Amino acid sequence: MRQAGRYLPEYGELRRQAGSFLTLxxxxxxxxxxxxxxxxxxxxxxxxxxxxxxxxPDALGVEVTFGNGNGPCLTPVRTLQDxxxxxxxxxxxxxxxxxxxxxRVAQALPEGVALIGFAGAxxxxxxxxxxxxxxxxxxxxxxxxxxxxEFQRLIDVLVEATAEHLIEQARRGAEAVQLFDSWAGILPxxxxxxxxxxxxxxxxxxxxxxxxxxxxxxxxxxxxxxxxSYAEATGVDAVSVDSGVSAEWAxxxxxxxxxxxxxxxxxxxxxxxxxxxxxxxxxxxxxxxGPFVFNLGHGVLPGTPPGNVALLVEAVRAWRPRGxxxxxx
Numbered sequence: 103m104r105q106a107g108r109y110l111p112e113y114g115e116l117r118r119q120a121g122s123f124l125t126l127x128x129x130x131x132x133x134x135x136x137x138x139x140x141x142x143x144x145x146x147x148x149x150x151x152x153x154x155x156x157x158x159p160d161a162l163g164v165e166v167t168f169g170n171g172n173g174p175c176l177t178p179v180r181t182l183q184d185x186x187x188x189x190x191x192x193x194x195x196x197x198x199x200x201x202x203x204x205x206r207v208a209q210a211l212p213e214g215v216a217l218i219g220f221a222g223a224x225x226x227x228x229x230x231x232x233x234x235x236x237x238x239x240x241x242x243x244x245x246x247x248x249x250x251x252e253f254q255r256l257i258d259v260l261v262e263a264t265a266e267h268l269i270e271q272a273r274r275g276a277e278a279v280q281l282f283d284s285w286a287g288i289l290p291x292x293x294x295x296x297x298x299x300x301x302x303x304x305x306x307x308x309x310x311x312x313x314x315x316x317x318x319x320x321x322x323x324x325x326x327x328x329x330x331s332y333a334e335a336t337g338v339d340a341v342s343v344d345s346g347v348s349a350e351w352a353x354x355x356x357x358x359x360x361x362x363x364x365x366x367x368x369x370x371x372x373x374x375x376x377x378x379x380x381x382x383x384x385x386x387x388x389x390x391x392g393p394f395v396f397n398l399g400h401g402v403l404p405g406t407p408p409g410n411v412a413l414l415v416e417a418v419r420a421w422r423p424r425g426x427x428x429x430x431x
């Protein structure tokens with residue numbers, strides 16, 4: 103997750119060249135280069151398309167800006183009139199540079215290196231659209247809990263837009279797609295079905311109707327024991343687990359039926375050394391024998407030494423189950 107981002111110096115150079123974050127997202131030659139940077143430096147097994155979950159509201163006509171270090175700012179959507187003003191017909195044209203970048207990355211990747219596309223799940227994107235920024239998302243929860251029929255209209259727009267966005271990424275070469283529901287964990291269990299599970303299920307169904315063989319990875323961050331009901335009800339092929347989930351629990355409760363992705367705490371990448379390699383070993387010992395994609399439990403943090411990422415890659419590639427180590431296999 104966030105393979106290049108703010109920790110690679112070569113990313114910083116392109117970011118300064120672009121002048122703004124969205125320009126970087128919407129300039130195919132730059133987005134391609136950022137996507138390929140971690141593959142070139144570390145030999146990753148997959149490339150994650152460089153983009154952002156907020157390109158969807160931007161394409162729908164919501165003004166989106168990214169300040170320097172202050173996170174995203176959006177013109178809030180808080181009324182039925184605001185929802186009616188959204189323009190789904192802009193999606194394909196506005197996001198054409200993103201799809202061009204995906205196509206070029208797919209063509210440029212070495213054989214055996216996959217391209218992963220992604221989008222924000224409807225609940226998380228709606229949180230930003232209603233709140234206008236990050237935070238506690240109180241305005242979004244007030245609308246969803248207080249006037250659910252109104253809020254549902256916004257979710258319905260985002261379900262269609264999100265599915266369309268993922269379908270087009272697969273058409274351009276993405277071999278798997280991921281749905282980031284970064285703020286699923288702020289929902290109480292009483293609201294989790296309606297605002298996290300149901301919209302995700304609808305997106306997955308629409309996507310699978312076109313691309314039945316392209317895996318969908320779901321990441322409902324911060325949802326703990328609700329992960330199993332999420333996986334069962336949404337139809338995802340794989341579950342990304344955050345750092346708060348026990349790898350042993352995921353192996354027992356999830357991995358018999360779904361592939362797992364995760365779940366190293368990104369702070370270990372800041373710490374480095376034996377603390378990092380010991381934790382990598384523990385995760386792999388718990389999950390490495392099943393269908394598993396080693397990844398972080400959230401994005402790479404600013405200030406992460408690239409050398410620690412290289413150490414991670416080396417440790418993952420060197421891992422063998424303890425029985426195989428003993429026999430030299």
